[in-house]
Amino acid sequence: MKLQPLNIGDLTFQPYISASEIREKVEEMGQQIRERHAHSNPLFLVILNGAFIFAADLVRACQVPCEITFTRLSSYEGLSSTGQVETLIELNEDIKGRPIIIVEDIIDTGKTLSHFLPILQKSAPSSIEIAAFLVKREAMEYPLKIDYWGYEIPNDFVIGYGLDFDEKGRELPAIYQKVD
Ligand code: XMP
Numbered sequence: 391m392k393l394q395p396l397n398i399g400d401l402t403f404q405p406y407i408s409a410s411e412i413r414e415k416v417e418e419m420g421q422q423i424r425e426r427h428a429h430s431n432p433l434f435l436v437i438l439n440g441a442f443i444f445a446a447d448l449v450r451a452c453q454v455p456c457e458i459t460f461t462r463l464s465s466y467e468g469l470s471s472t473g474q475v476e477t478l479i480e481l482n483e484d485i486k487g488r489p490i491i492i493v494e495d496i497i498d499t500g501k502t503l504s505h506f507l508p509i510l511q512k513s514a515p516s517s518i519e520i521a522a523f524l525v526k527r528e529a530m531e532y533p534l535k536i537d538y539w540g541y542e543i544p545n546d547f548v549i550g551y552g553l554d555f556d557e558k559g560r561e562l563p564a565i566y567q568k569v570d
């Protein structure tokens with residue numbers, strides 16, 4: 391079935407990455423994580439809200455014993471970064487000495503995570519890795535080592551597969567790109 395463009399508010403979005411392409415890519419990412427973490431019992435730290443769907447698929451694709459927890463950081467409103475990073479849900483787990491895999495839907499400027507990493511480091515995990523489904527390399531202003539990624543995409547706004555435009559579009563099984 392060919393996906394059609396869709397409208398949210400006065401913006402139009404065109405189909406960009408299909409649900410079956412997403413599935414394949416997440417399987418590959420899961421395999422990469424499995425190669426490194428088959429016996430390490432990693433703690434997946436999922437950044438809400440956007441990463442919840444990707445994380446649900448990724449942890450099942452990994453097929454390794456693991457734990458999962460969530461935090462919420464805020465730096466983004468509407469179509470562009472507001473430039474502030476806030477921790478909206480604090481971590482309860484003791485992460486000392488544990489391998490952490492941060493799960494993000496998309497990395498844009500890199501600001502959110504580059505501000506969050508030093509906060510996380512203070513709790514002395516044994517390692518911190520980053521798994522992001524999408525990376526906007528051209529937009530990156532804060533250098534980040536991304537250990538696992540699905541697609542590198544141009545600097546266009548995308549929705550679907552957990553990603554939203556003002557809270558709309560998260561439920562879409564495919565990813566859509568904003569049409570200019
Ligand atoms: P930074 O710039 O800190 O931003 O790397 C990361 C956060 O920004 C959000 N973001 C997007 N959300 N479509 C979205 O729905 C996009 O194209 C997009 N680009 C960035 C996202 O919440 C991510 O966690």
Ligand code: MG
Pocket residue numbers: 437438439440441495496
């Ligand atoms: Mg996000």
